[in-house]
Amino acid sequence: xxxxxxxxxxxxxxxLLSFRDKQLAGLADHMRKPATSxxxxxxxxxxxxxxxxxxxxxxxGSDLTIFSPRAAGMAHHxxxxxxxxxxxxxxxxxxHRICTxxxxxxxxxxxxxxxxxxxxxxxxxxxxxxAKLGFVGVNLNPDPAxxxxxxxxxxxxxxxxxxxxxxxxxxxxxxxxxxSCNPVFHYTGAHYxxxxxxxxxxxxxxxxxxxxPTLKFVIPHGGGAVPFHWGRYRGLAQEMKKPLLKDHLLxxxxxxxxxxxxxxIDCMAKVIPVDNILFxxxxxxxxKGVDPETGHNYDDTKRYIDKLPISDSDKKKIFEGNxxxxxxxxxxxxxxx
Amino acid sequence: xxxxxxxxxxxxxxxLLSFRDKQLAGLADHMRKPATSxxxxxxxxxxxxxxxxxxxxxxxGSDLTIFSPRAAGMAHHxxxxxxxxxxxxxxxxxxHRICTxxxxxxxxxxxxxxxxxxxxxxxxxxxxxxAKLGFVGVNLNPDPAxxxxxxxxxxxxxxxxxxxxxxxxxxxxxxxxxxSCNPVFHYTGAHYxxxxxxxxxxxxxxxxxxxxPTLKFVIPHGGGAVPFHWGRYRGLAQEMKKPLLKDHLLxxxxxxxxxxxxxxIDCMAKVIPVDNILFxxxxxxxxKGVDPETGHNYDDTKRYIDKLPISDSDKKKIFEGNxxxxxxxxxxxxxxx
Numbered sequence: 001x002x003x004x005x006x007x008x009x010x011x012x013x014x015x016l017l018s019f020r021d022k023q024l025a026g027l028a029d030h031m032r033k034p035a036t037s038x039x040x041x042x043x044x045x046x047x048x049x050x051x052x053x054x055x056x057x058x059x060x061g062s063d064l065t066i067f068s069p070r071a072a073g074m075a076h077h078x079x080x081x082x083x084x085x086x087x088x089x090x091x092x093x094x095x096h097r098i099c100t101x102x103x104x105x106x107x108x109x110x111x112x113x114x115x116x117x118x119x120x121x122x123x124x125x126x127x128x129x130x131a132k133l134g135f136v137g138v139n140l141n142p143d144p145a146x147x148x149x150x151x152x153x154x155x156x157x158x159x160x161x162x163x164x165x166x167x168x169x170x171x172x173x174x175x176x177x178x179x180s181c182n183p184v185f186h187y188t189g190a191h192y193x194x195x196x197x198x199x200x201x202x203x204x205x206x207x208x209x210x211x212x213p214t215l216k217f218v219i220p221h222g223g224g225a226v227p228f229h230w231g232r233y234r235g236l237a238q239e240m241k242k243p244l245l246k247d248h249l250l251x252x253x254x255x256x257x258x259x260x261x262x263x264x265i266d267c268m269a270k271v272i273p274v275d276n277i278l279f280x281x282x283x284x285x286x287x288k289g290v291d292p293e294t295g296h297n298y299d300d301t302k303r304y305i306d307k308l309p310i311s312d313s314d315k316k317k318i319f320e321g322n323x324x325x326x327x328x329x330x331x332x333x334x335x336x337x
Numbered sequence: 338x339x340x341x342x343x344x345x346x347x348x349x350x351x352x353l354l355s356f357r358d359k360q361l362a363g364l365a366d367h368m369r370k371p372a373t374s375x376x377x378x379x380x381x382x383x384x385x386x387x388x389x390x391x392x393x394x395x396x397x398g399s400d401l402t403i404f405s406p407r408a409a410g411m412a413h414h415x416x417x418x419x420x421x422x423x424x425x426x427x428x429x430x431x432x433h434r435i436c437t438x439x440x441x442x443x444x445x446x447x448x449x450x451x452x453x454x455x456x457x458x459x460x461x462x463x464x465x466x467x468a469k470l471g472f473v474g475v476n477l478n479p480d481p482a483x484x485x486x487x488x489x490x491x492x493x494x495x496x497x498x499x500x501x502x503x504x505x506x507x508x509x510x511x512x513x514x515x516x517s518c519n520p521v522f523h524y525t526g527a528h529y530x531x532x533x534x535x536x537x538x539x540x541x542x543x544x545x546x547x548x549x550p551t552l553k554f555v556i557p558h559g560g561g562a563v564p565f566h567w568g569r570y571r572g573l574a575q576e577m578k579k580p581l582l583k584d585h586l587l588x589x590x591x592x593x594x595x596x597x598x599x600x601x602i603d604c605m606a607k608v609i610p611v612d613n614i615l616f617x618x619x620x621x622x623x624x625k626g627v628d629p630e631t632g633h634n635y636d637d638t639k640r641y642i643d644k645l646p647i648s649d650s651d652k653k654k655i656f657e658g659n660x661x662x663x664x665x666x667x668x669x670x671x672x673x674x
Contacts, residue, residue: 185486188573194531231628232598234628235624235628260572271600298569
């Protein structure tokens with residue numbers, strides 16, 4: 001079985017996007033507020049909307065995608081906490097419906113109603129609701145300010161109530177920023193990658209997993225710059241008298257394979273233990289074109305893993321075993337089905 | 338000849354640091370202002386202060402270091418524009434003196450008196466002074482706000498007057514942030530690497546080198562996350578209908594080799610053309626320890642280049658030829674000496 005742990009719902013029906021327009025327009029002119037949060041999207045429309053993802057699963061040979069709302073669509077910095085709560089709930093409900101309609105193709109991950117300057121513990125009601133609905137994890141945004149980075153580091157006690165609940169519910173968190181409202185940061189080209197690198201370094205500086213030994217974080221996009229600078233991070237940990245990264249972080253921190261060329265994946269596989277690498281391609285995601293150097297899509301990351309000089313059992317870990325271990329709720333879901 | 342293009346003066350005499358304390362204390366209490374900007378540092382003290390660098394040059398086999406003030410010491414966000422101008426001038430003067438005392442070991446690169454929210458054109462007088470003193474380049478900070486990123490992207494017209502002068506004087510700029518006053522960003526572990534990645538993506542989005550075809554930027558720390566995500570950047574450029582990165586950026590943008598392990602350097606050498614890679618180790622810099630996996634210092638980057646499966650003539654480019662081409666003022670300086 002091949003599990004792609006990083007897919008976003010980037011093919012949403014127009015009705016959802018129109019609602020969001022009206023919702024945000026309503027902040028400026030309450031006459032423009034949407035009359036209802038009932039979108040009137042049918043099951044048929046939902047199923048049709050994910051046909052592109054299903055087609056790519058078939059063509060590229062993956063079975064199941066861990067599926068969450070569009071990352072840039074979370075936009076925690078936009079609007080108010082209240083609009084964010086409503087928007088989050090609606091976005092998550094669509095994911096839930098799709099994963100219920102197509103349970104062998106998709107497993108649900110939710111967004112949280114984070115808002116800059118607002119304590120993350122406010123997200124707990126939605127987190128509990130998601131757990132009841134069978135979600136296997138959430139996306140956790142380390143910068144709800146969308147490129148202005150005004151909230152505390154992930155190791156700050158500010159985040160602890162949320163971590164307690166994540167641990168209690170066995171919900172896995174992917175550390176994923178959203179869009180950037182800071183013109184210096186292109187979202188997929190800078191902000192995403194910086195978010196990954198920054199989160200890892202915060203965790204390296206702290207001792208978060210002493211307090212939360214079962215918490216599991218996935219850092220997407222191959223961990224940002226981390227594998228490329230693995231020597232730097234090993235050296236910084238050493239200077240800070242931290243344990244080896246393996247012991248300090250790698251029981252709790254995992255990387256996905258959203259790195260869109262062979263030399264990058266090769267570098268990652270050389271330095272990151274195979275138990276910490278989870279197959280992912282971020283479909284339909286950041287980079288959609290065909291690489292003229294290979295004739296294949298940049299984000300067809302399965303090809304890069306297939307070519308790694310590692311054993312079949314190690315590849316099986318990357319494609320399936322690690323995902324089932326890092327997402328315990330996914331494993332239970334799969335065993336039930 | 339082996340040229341290390343990235344060294345900072347991190348062994349400054351205590352007298353300089355005491356001046357800076359008094360200068361900044363003077364902002365709160367003018368009674369504490371330093372009485373004079375004459376530091377009273379002798380030539381002997383300066384020569385002695387760089388003995389650690391000279392020892393490493395001998396031990397590791399490099400000849401010349403391009404030498405600039407401590408990167409984290411620039412701290413453009415600290416104090417006022419006026420304190421920054423004074424501090425910059427003094428820091429640059431020490432570099433000038435060291436490079437005059439030891440011209441076969443060091444070539445000077447300066448810092449600029451940038452300040453958040455202040456037009457970069459205000460740096461032109463110091464830039465002109467540096468050119469007259471024989472400096473071969475400057476460090477250009479894409480985020481004078483020290484981790485809050487409140488100034489415009491590098492492609493904005495805001496920066497153009499400075500670029501005109503850089504081009505006119507043939508001064509090469511290393512894009513290098515300074516310390517971070519934002520607690521989310523560790524300086525060497527996150528802010529430096531994010532600064533590199535962000536700058537590259539800004540240049541990718543823009544068309545700066547159409548306006549400044551001779552401008553030369555060096556992105557340090559191996560280009561941040563860029564080589565590791567080279568497929569992502571090629572794909573993003575393609576989606577944005579930009580030319581191939583080779584044509585769009587690589588006549589003007591170069592990467593150093595401050596990547597502190599073999600797999601990182603291997604990845605870089607696979608994707609970045611050899612003409613765009615410049616040898617550097619950032620002595621005495623970010624990561625000082627001995628790598629227990631190799632028994633050698635993390636930042637002994639020459640060993641990684643030595644092991645690359647490339648021709649001797651390509652290695653000569655990385656160690657010398659590219660530096661002389663990318664820093665035309667260095668080349669002239671070396672030919673004169």
